[in-house]
Amino acid sequence: MKSKRPINTDPKVAYWLLFTASMIFSIIIIGGLTRLTESGLSITEWKPITGAIPPITQEDWEEEFNKYKNSPEFKQLNSHMNLDDFKFIFYYEWGHRLLGRAIGVVFVLPMFYLLMNKKYTSYRVNKRLFAMAGLLGLQGFIGWWMVKSGLDEDELVDRKSKPTVSQYRLTTHLTTAFVLYLGILYTSWEILRENKWLKDPKKAVELLKVLENPQLKKLRGISRLVLFFAFVTAMSGGMVAGLDAGLIYNTFPKMGETWFPSSGELFNNHYLHTQDDAKTDLVWRNMLENPTTVQLIHRCMATATFSLIMMTQFYVLKMKKQGIVPRYLSKTMHGVAGLAVAQVALGISTLIYIVPISLASMHQCGAILLLTWCALFNFKIGKGRPIIRQGLVMMEKKNLNLFK
Known part of the structure; x- marks a missing residue:
């Protein structure tokens, strides 16, 4: 029916989504630099519209500086x-917020056009676009919620913290950004793959036969596990950043003179809050608020993720020799393994050189790239939507185009 939307989405939508994803990639890096330069608390108000314009006159700058x-x-x-020192940190935070506004404009305005126009997007993609727009709006709120935690003196006293944002809120902010980034990537990849398959149904059906091999089921489960571990490791890195936990125990593989800090240091009553019960809250408080324990957890997660990736790499090579894994999948896994090696090297270097801004920023960039490649491998090993698979088989058999 002409009134109905297409089953497959126009590839131009995928290119727009990939551009948006690149902007989100950039804002995550800039957000990390804002944290590393300790610029995040320089703007003490949240003005979603008028805040896009920075101070212009000397009086404006003096007023903003007085608020700080x-x-x-x-x-x-x-x-x-x-005032000159203040301008430096102000522009970092202002640039971060301005890019966030730009992402909102670049995503939301075309989205409304696509929702109203029935030519370009499927119902499936429209639902995702609507969900991602909601997540994007929520991300702006979470960003201010995070900044506010470093401006509230009572909360700082309760946390026994210097003026800095809550590591919980910082990690929530980072998690939302990563989920949005991955959601946009998966949607764009799906659109491009389906359009590629529909251009050559015969070749697509041959590929689907390979992907439907029962022996790939186990590898499909492993790929999800790799993605999960890479994601959790990156989020534990957010906790490390929030607590400045990278500034202690700057040795590797040992932590100081021993492999592990003492139990008294890992689980210390100092990190209990006023209303906490030492019997029930000691462990989780230290796991989430003790810099020593948080760094140890991140080291363990990173080691586990690296080991899992290397084992998966060897497993893929073995299956390739048996003719089960196609070449394009093994090449993607090689990329995952290579990025994992680079990321471990960057992590160790960042630690032993006591978190220089350049290395720390590269380490964060490496985390995003590794997660991207893990997601790509997980996507490529997927079989696609059933409706597309069934349609391709019919098109190949009867030489029809069912998706016009």
Whole structure:
């Protein structure tokens, strides 16, 4: 029916989504730099519209600087700052927020057009676009919720923390960004793959026969596990960043003179809050708020993820020799393994050189690239939507185009 939307989405939509994903990639890196330069608390108000314009006149700058002077960060850590120093950290945070606004415009305006126009997108893609728009809006709110945690003096006292954002809120902010990024990538990849398959149904059916091999079922499950471990490791890195846990125990593989810190250091009553019960809250408080314990968890997660990737690489090579895994899948897995090696090297270097900004930023970039490649491998080993698979078989048998 002409009134109905197409089953497959126009590839132009995928290119737009990939451009949006590249912007999200950039804002994650810039967000990391904002954290590393300790610029995130320089803007003490949330003005989604008017905040897009920075201070222009000298009076505007003085007014903004005076607002910052009332913040806990200035009073406790940066009272030595002058206006020029303030401008440096202000522009980092302002640029981060401005890029966030730009992503909102680049995503939301075309989305409304696609939702109203029935030519380009399927119902399936429209649902995803709507969900991702909601997540994008939520991300802006989470960003301010995170910043606010570093401006609230009572909360800082309760956390026994210097003026910095809550590691919980920072990791929530990072998690939402990664979920949005992966959601956009998966949607764009699916659109491009389906259009590629529909152009050559015969070749697509041959590929589907390979992917439907029962012996690939186990590898499909492993690929999901690899993606999960890479994601959780990246989020544990967010906890490390939130607590500045990379600034302690700057040795590897040992932590100081021993392989593991003492139990008294890993589970210390100092990290209990006022209303906590030492019997029930000691373990989880230290696992999430003790920099030593958080760094140890990140090391363990990184080691587990690296080991899993290497084992998967050897398993894929074995299956390729048996003719089960196609060449394009093994090449993608090689990319995952190569990025894992690079990421481990960057992580160790960042630690032993006591978190220089350049290495730390590259380490974060490596985390996104590794996660991207894990997601790509997981996607490529997937069989696609049943309706597309069934349609391709019919098209190949009867020489029809069912998806016009």
